[in-house]
Amino acid sequence: MSGWTKIDGRAVALRQSNVDTDQLIPARFMSAPRSEGYGSFLLHDARQEDAAHVLNRFASADVLITRRNFGSGSSREAAVYALVDFGIKAVFAPSFGDIFQSNAVNNGLLPARLSEDQIETLIDAIGEGDADASVDLIDGSAMIGGHALSFDLDPVWQQKLVNGWDDIDLTSQHNEKITKFRAARFAAHPWALPAT
Amino acid sequence: MTAPQTLFAKLWAAHEIMLREDGTSLLWVDRHLVHEGSHHAFAKLGDRGMKVAAPDLTFGVVDHYAPTRAGEVAADIRRMIDTLGQNARSQGIRLFDLRDPGQGIVHVIGPEQGLTLPGLLINCGDSHTSTHGAFGALAFGVGATEVAHILATQTIWQKRPNTMRITINGVLGAAVSAKDLALHWIAKLGADGARGHAIEYAGTAVEALSMEGRLTLCNLSIEGGARLGLVAPDQVTFDYIKGRNFAPTAAAWDAAVNDWAALKSDEGAVFDCEVTINAAEIAPTVTWGTSPEDALPITAHVPDPANLPATKQEQARAALEYMGLTAGLPLEAVNVDQVFIGSCTNGRIEDLRLAAKVLAGRKSRVPGLVSPGSALVKKQAEDEGLAQIFTDAGLEWAGAGCSMCVGMNGDLVGSGKRCASSTNRNFKGRQGRGARTHLMSPAMVAAAAVTGHLADVRPLLEGRT
Known part of the structure; x- marks a missing residue:
């Protein structure tokens, strides 16, 4: 995964709260290999039922503005693959599902938190159209539809998005510690090993 | 210290x-x-x-x-x-x-x-x-x-x-x-x-x-x-x-x-x-919308979005439209097309016992599927005679798996069909595209089965131990 620091693109508003991962990618698509691309699965049923769906009208959107509890539900990372493969680079919402947020950051997708009021202001400003959007990861700021904002993001996640770090490489540096921990844990608590 | x-x-x-x-x-x-x-x-x-x-x-x-x-x-x-x-x-x-x-x-x-x-x-x-x-x-x-x-x-x-x-x-x-x-x-x-x-x-x-x-x-x-x-x-x-x-x-x-x-x-x-909750205040509960937070006691009515907080109104209207429900309708008046008992939430032996207690000697008015949470639960339920109660009631007794909870193994609820379900998510399309899910306990699913609508299980259990 490669890191990034700035986005210059277009934002659209998805006026829903509780957009769960079952809506983001219906389960029936999840057996596909990632190499085939997941972009067409994004919000598949909603987009197919509504030709005027915002993501049908603005298929080159980079930034999504949406309401609370985005990405709640299932741990399926495929929900993030669908967003990323569609071309979405950042989602702004008052809150996100916990597992979704981690999945997003692990795939270079920014889950940026704004207050409910800020989100409502942006939704009103963008309406059913789209708007200019620029995002700066380094100073945590954005300019969306003419509104200057600073968003909330865990500094650890900011670093990860900027550097495109892969945790497996980072963790491998601590292999010795891990090996020692395992030995000590099962020596002190042999019951913690599966019995057979 | x-x-x-x-x-x-x-x-x-x-x-x-x-x-x-x-x-x-x-x-x-x-x-x-x-x-x-x-x-x-x-x-x-x-x-x-x-x-x-x-x-x-x-x-x-x-x-x-x-x-x-x-x-x-x-x-x-x-x-x-x-x-x-x-x-x-x-x-x-x-x-x-x-x-x-x-x-x-x-x-x-x-x-x-x-x-x-x-x-x-x-x-x-x-x-x-x-x-x-x-x-x-x-x-x-x-x-x-x-x-x-x-x-x-x-x-x-x-x-x-x-x-x-x-x-x-x-x-x-x-x-x-x-x-x-x-x-x-x-x-x-x-x-x-x-x-x-x-x-x-x-x-x-x-x-x-x-x-x-x-x-x-x-x-x-x-x-x-x-x-x-x-x-x-x-x-x-x-x-x-x-x-x-x-x-x-x-x-x-x-x-x-x-x-x-x-x-x-x-x-x-x-x-x-x-957070403190008084257990005595909790009634048998069902969901009416498309998020698990859309839950009410079975004795309640489908809410009117206009009476909800401003931030919830748009969501509630969309939920009622998807669910095909009208504000003010008593929840007990909501007819179901089918039922499902199973899942990681409620597919264990005790869940099946509670559902069977309601279903024993009764017939389901709607089709339904019972999928035990594991092969061992399946065997135990068969040994205890629970499987027989389900099939006598007219429900289908299936193998173990995530089944109709997750919409990816062939067990699906049809589009527009309403399912009383012992599962965990009433999300749009969760049980199948266009499926309408009402979450509840396995005993409440059994009550919906024998009445054909969302129903309070309590009267159905009177005199049954």
């Missing part, structure tokens, strides 16, 4: 390998459970040419895509199951394959096999991993990148969540179950009410729950947005575990019980958030 600690803090400390300067901890993973959906993670591992770091602590099971009925299996489903088999074989992982007597839903077989124990850290690429917290284990769901990381290192980086204690005082009413309790608190706090928190469930109503009830309660923690749920282990927990396949024996058992007895929040331990 050290400060009083929460159960969560004790579990966290016991697994923390290191704490990075930025506040992220590297945690040791005692059990890693994988399923067909873990194919992305195995592919990532394969791309790096890596092997599974601790195959002895990794267990696989076929559940999400498991066909529960005889007949043709679609090619993509077959491929998903075969891929897990190949990955398990090549990595030396114990697999509970389709025909294994221990097969079932990952969150049912973990406890059943004695793989889930108090004090362990358990991960699985499934959000309902919170289920295992019922044993006093630190258990949470993760995405594919994290599954790959655990496969490669047997560890996970985590930021410490806040703590929340939900205390349920008093006694649950007759026919009011852990499912009703969970839907009640989620409706009260919201589907993101516990976001960023580790919940500990406490109080007399929780202590009185069986292991099955505690599993249901912890299972639904994620539906309130929590990272995980916990119940402090006690004699009920120990009695459940003893003698199970992978559970400790002999001297290890004694040492385990000794260690486990310390797994509770100390008197005076401070939580970031405290």
Whole structure:
């Protein structure tokens, strides 16, 4: 995964709260290999039922503005693959599902938190159209539809998005510690090993 | 004197390998459970040419895509199951394959096999991993990148969540179950009410729950947005575990019980958030909308969006439209097209017993499917005569798996069809495209079956012990 620091693109508003991962990618698509691309699965049923769906009208959107509890539900990372493969680079919402947020950051997708009021202001400003959007990861700021904002993001996640770090490489540096921990844990608590 | 600690803090400390300067901890993973959906993670591992770091602590099971009925299996489903088999074989992982007597839903077989124990850290690429917290284990769901990381290192980086204690005082009413309790608190706090928190469930109503009830309660923690749920282990927990396949024996058992007895929040331990609920206030509960927070007592009416807080109105209108419901309609007047009993939430033996108690000697007015949570639950239910009660009532008795909860194994609710379901998510399209799901306890599903509409199970249980 490669890191990034700035986005210059277009934002659209998805006026829903509780957009769960079952809506983001219906389960029936999840057996596909990632190499085939997941972009067409994004919000598949909603987009197919509504030709005027915002993501049908603005298929080159980079930034999504949406309401609370985005990405709640299932741990399926495929929900993030669908967003990323569609071309979405950042989602702004008052809150996100916990597992979704981690999945997003692990795939270079920014889950940026704004207050409910800020989100409502942006939704009103963008309406059913789209708007200019620029995002700066380094100073945590954005300019969306003419509104200057600073968003909330865990500094650890900011670093990860900027550097495109892969945790497996980072963790491998601590292999010795891990090996020692395992030995000590099962020596002190042999019951913690599966019995057979 | 050290400060009083929460159960969560004790579990966290016991697994923390290191704490990075930025506040992220590297945690040791005692059990890693994988399923067909873990194919992305195995592919990532394969791309790096890596092997599974601790195959002895990794267990696989076929559940999400498991066909529960005889007949043709679609090619993509077959491929998903075969891929897990190949990955398990090549990595030396114990697999509970389709025909294994221990097969079932990952969150049912973990406890059943004695793989889930108090004090362990358990991960699985499934959000309902919170289920295992019922044993006093630190258990949470993760995405594919994290599954790959655990496969490669047997560890996970985590930021410490806040703590929340939900205390349920008093006694649950007759026919009011852990499912009703969970839907009640989620409706009260919201589907993101516990976001960023580790919940500990406490109080007399929780202590009185069986292991099955505690599993249901912890299972639904994620539906309130929590990272995980916990119940402090006690004699009920120990009695459940003893003698199970992978559970400790002999001297290890004694040492385990000794260690486990310390797994509770100390008197005076401070939580970031405290919620208190009176058990007597909880009625049999059903959902009316498309989020688990859209839950009400069965005696209530479909809400009028105009009477809801401004921020919820748009969502509620969309939910009613999707669900095909009119504001003001008594919930008991909502007819159902079909019923489903099963899932990691309510597919255990006690769930089937409660549903059977309602169904015994009665007929279902609508078609329905009963899928036991595991092959062992299936066998036990057949031995106890429960399967016969279901089939006598006109319901279909199927094999074990995630079945009609998850919409990916062939068991689907048709578009526009209304299903009374013992599952965990009433999301749009969850049980199938256009499917309308009402969540409730297995006993309430049985009540819907015999009446043909959403119904209060309490009168149906009068005179039945």
